[in-house]
Amino acid sequence: MRRRPIFLISVLCFGFAFFYIPILSMIVYSFNGSRLATVWGGFSTKWYVSLFSNRQVGAALLLSLKIALISATMATILGTMAGIALARFRRFKGRLFFSGMVTAPLIMPDVITGISSLMLFILMAEWIGWPATRGFTTITLAHITFSMVYVTTIVQSRLISAERDIEEAAMDLGSKPWQVLWDITLPVIFPAILSGWLLAFTISLDEVVITSFTTGPGNTTLPLLIWSKVKLGVTPDINALATIIVLVVGIGVVIAGWLMNRAEKQRDRDARLAYRANE
C-alpha cells in the first residue's frame, strides 16, 4: 500500500525537475557576476541593469508587443468569423474541404509557412508594389495567417457545444440573424474569443521561424534578438531577459487562474443558493 504513493511522488518529482531545472538554472545564472555563462562569479544584478539600459532590447520588445497586439486582434476577428461560419452555417458545398483547409496550417511545419509567406510577399512587391519592404507589415500579416487558425478552432469548438436554442430564441423574439450574433452569440462565446486572443498573442510573441522568413533589415523582434545573440554564445543578459519573461508570464498565469477559480466558486455558490431557495 505504501509503495504506490512513493512511486507516484517520485514520478511527479522527476517530471517537475525535467520541466523546471533548466528554467531554474537560467534564473540562477541571470544573477551570475561572471561574464562566462558556465562559471559562477558571485551574485550580481548588473545584467539586469545593463539590460534596462540596452536600447536594442527595448526596441525589440516594443516591436514584438506591437506585432503581437495587432496580429492577435486581427486574427481574433477573422478567426471568430471563420469559426462561426464553420459551426453555424448549414451544410454548404465544400464545407468539409473548407474546414480541412482552415485547420491544415495547425500541422503545417513553420518553415513551409515561412517560405511560402516570403515567396508571396516577394511576388506581391514585384506585381503590385506592396509591401515595398519587408518588416513590421509583413511579419504582422504572416502572424495573422497562422494564429487565426487557433482562434477559429477554439471558437468553433465552443460554438458546437453551445446551445443552438438560445440563438433560435433570440430570433424567435424578433432579432434578425446579425442582431442575434451581436446580442447573444458573441457575448456567450466571449470567454472563448478571449482565450483565442491570448493564445494568438502568446504565439505571436515568441514566434521565431516564420518571423525570420518574413522580416526585413532593421526589424528585429525580441525572439529574433535573443536567437541572434545566443548564436554568439549564451550571455548572462539573455538569462536576465528570459527570467523577466518567465516572471511576467508566470504572474499572468497565476492571476488568470485565480480570477477563473473565483468566478467558478461564485457560480457554484449561486447555484447552491438557487437550489436551496427552490426547496
Place this chain on the structure above:
Amino acid sequence: MQDPFVRIEGVSKLFGAFQAVRDVNLTVGKGEIFALLGGSGCGKTTLLRMLAGFEEPSAGRIFLDGQDMTGVPPWERPVHMMFQSYALFPHMSVEKNVAYGLKHERMTKAEREERVRAMLDLVQLTQFAHRKPHQISGGQRQRVALARALARQPKLLLLDEPLAALDKKLREQTQFELMSIQERTGVTFIVVTHDQEEAMTLADRIAVMDKGQVRQSGTPTDIYEYPNSRFVAGFIGSITSFDGRVTAVEGEVSRVDVPGLGTEIVARSVAGAASGQAVTVALRPEKVTLTRDRLEGPNAIAGEIKDIAYFGKDSLYRVTLPSGQLIAVHGVNAKRAEAGRPDWHDKVWLSFDPAAAILLTE
C-alpha cells in the same frame, strides 16, 4: 368555430429521405389550448418548429389569423416559443431576458419597463428581476421563459414540452398556473408534449400524432372515449383489446364473436363496421364491473382473479379469461375490506355496458 385562427393545410416535412411530418391538416381556434401529443420522433416538434418558422414545410401551407406564413422568417412572425430547455440568455438578468423581445417594439422606455414589470408580476418573479438565469431554480427559469415569450403579446404561443424538466410536484402546480395565465392573457397556446395526462388536463383539444401523421384530433373526452384506432386507444390510457369478427349489426349495437372467450361481446355500433368484418374491441379498466355473481345484461364474461394491485382508494385487478387472456379491471374501494372484496383466485364475473366497449376497425 368560425374562421380558424391557425390553419395547417397539407403540411409535410422531409429531411433528406426521412419524412418527419406527413400531410398534416389541423385547425386551432383563437384562445384555445391545443396539444400535439405523441411519442418521441412522431413529428410533433418538427411541426412546432414549422409554426415558429425555424423550418419551412416541404409541402403545404400554414395560415395564422388569415395570413399565409410561407416564407416569413421567425423574427417576423407574431409567434413566440417557449423552448424545452427554456433557452434563457445566460449573460442577461431575468429582467433583461424578459425585455429582450421588446427592443423591437415601438415603445417608450417607461412603457417597456412597465411591460416587463407586468410580465414579472404575472409569473411572480418580481423579486428575482436582477438575478442571472443560473442564480434561480428550474421552476423559476421556466417562468422566466414564459414571461419572455409572452412579453411581446404574441398571437400564438408555442410551448415545447413545457413541464418536462420539472419534478412531479412542481409539474402539477405549474400546469394549473399555465392554464390560468393562458386564461388571463387570452393568447392561443399550442403545446407539444409526450405526456398524455399533461395533454388531457391542459388542452381544450388534442391531436395525437404517430410517425409524422395526425391519427386523431378532438377534445380530451372524444379521444379517450371514442378513439378511432388501436393506436390512439392504446396511447391514451390503458385498454384490454379483443380481436374478433362482427356477426351481426342490430342498429345501435353490433355483436362481435371473439374466439375463445366463450361468449360474444355486444358493443356500440360504429360507422364502417359491417357484418363479417374483423374488428378489435377495446375495454377501459374502469368501464368494467367486477362481481362475484353474474349481473343481468348483455355482456358478462367469466374469469379468475390472478393479481390484485391495491392502491388504497382503488384497486387494479388482473383477471384471467377462459381464452387465457388477461384483462385489467379497475375497482373503487368504496366499502371497507370486511365487506368482502374479491380475493386472489376468486371466480368472478366481468360485465360492461355495450356503450363502454369501443369497436375499432383500424
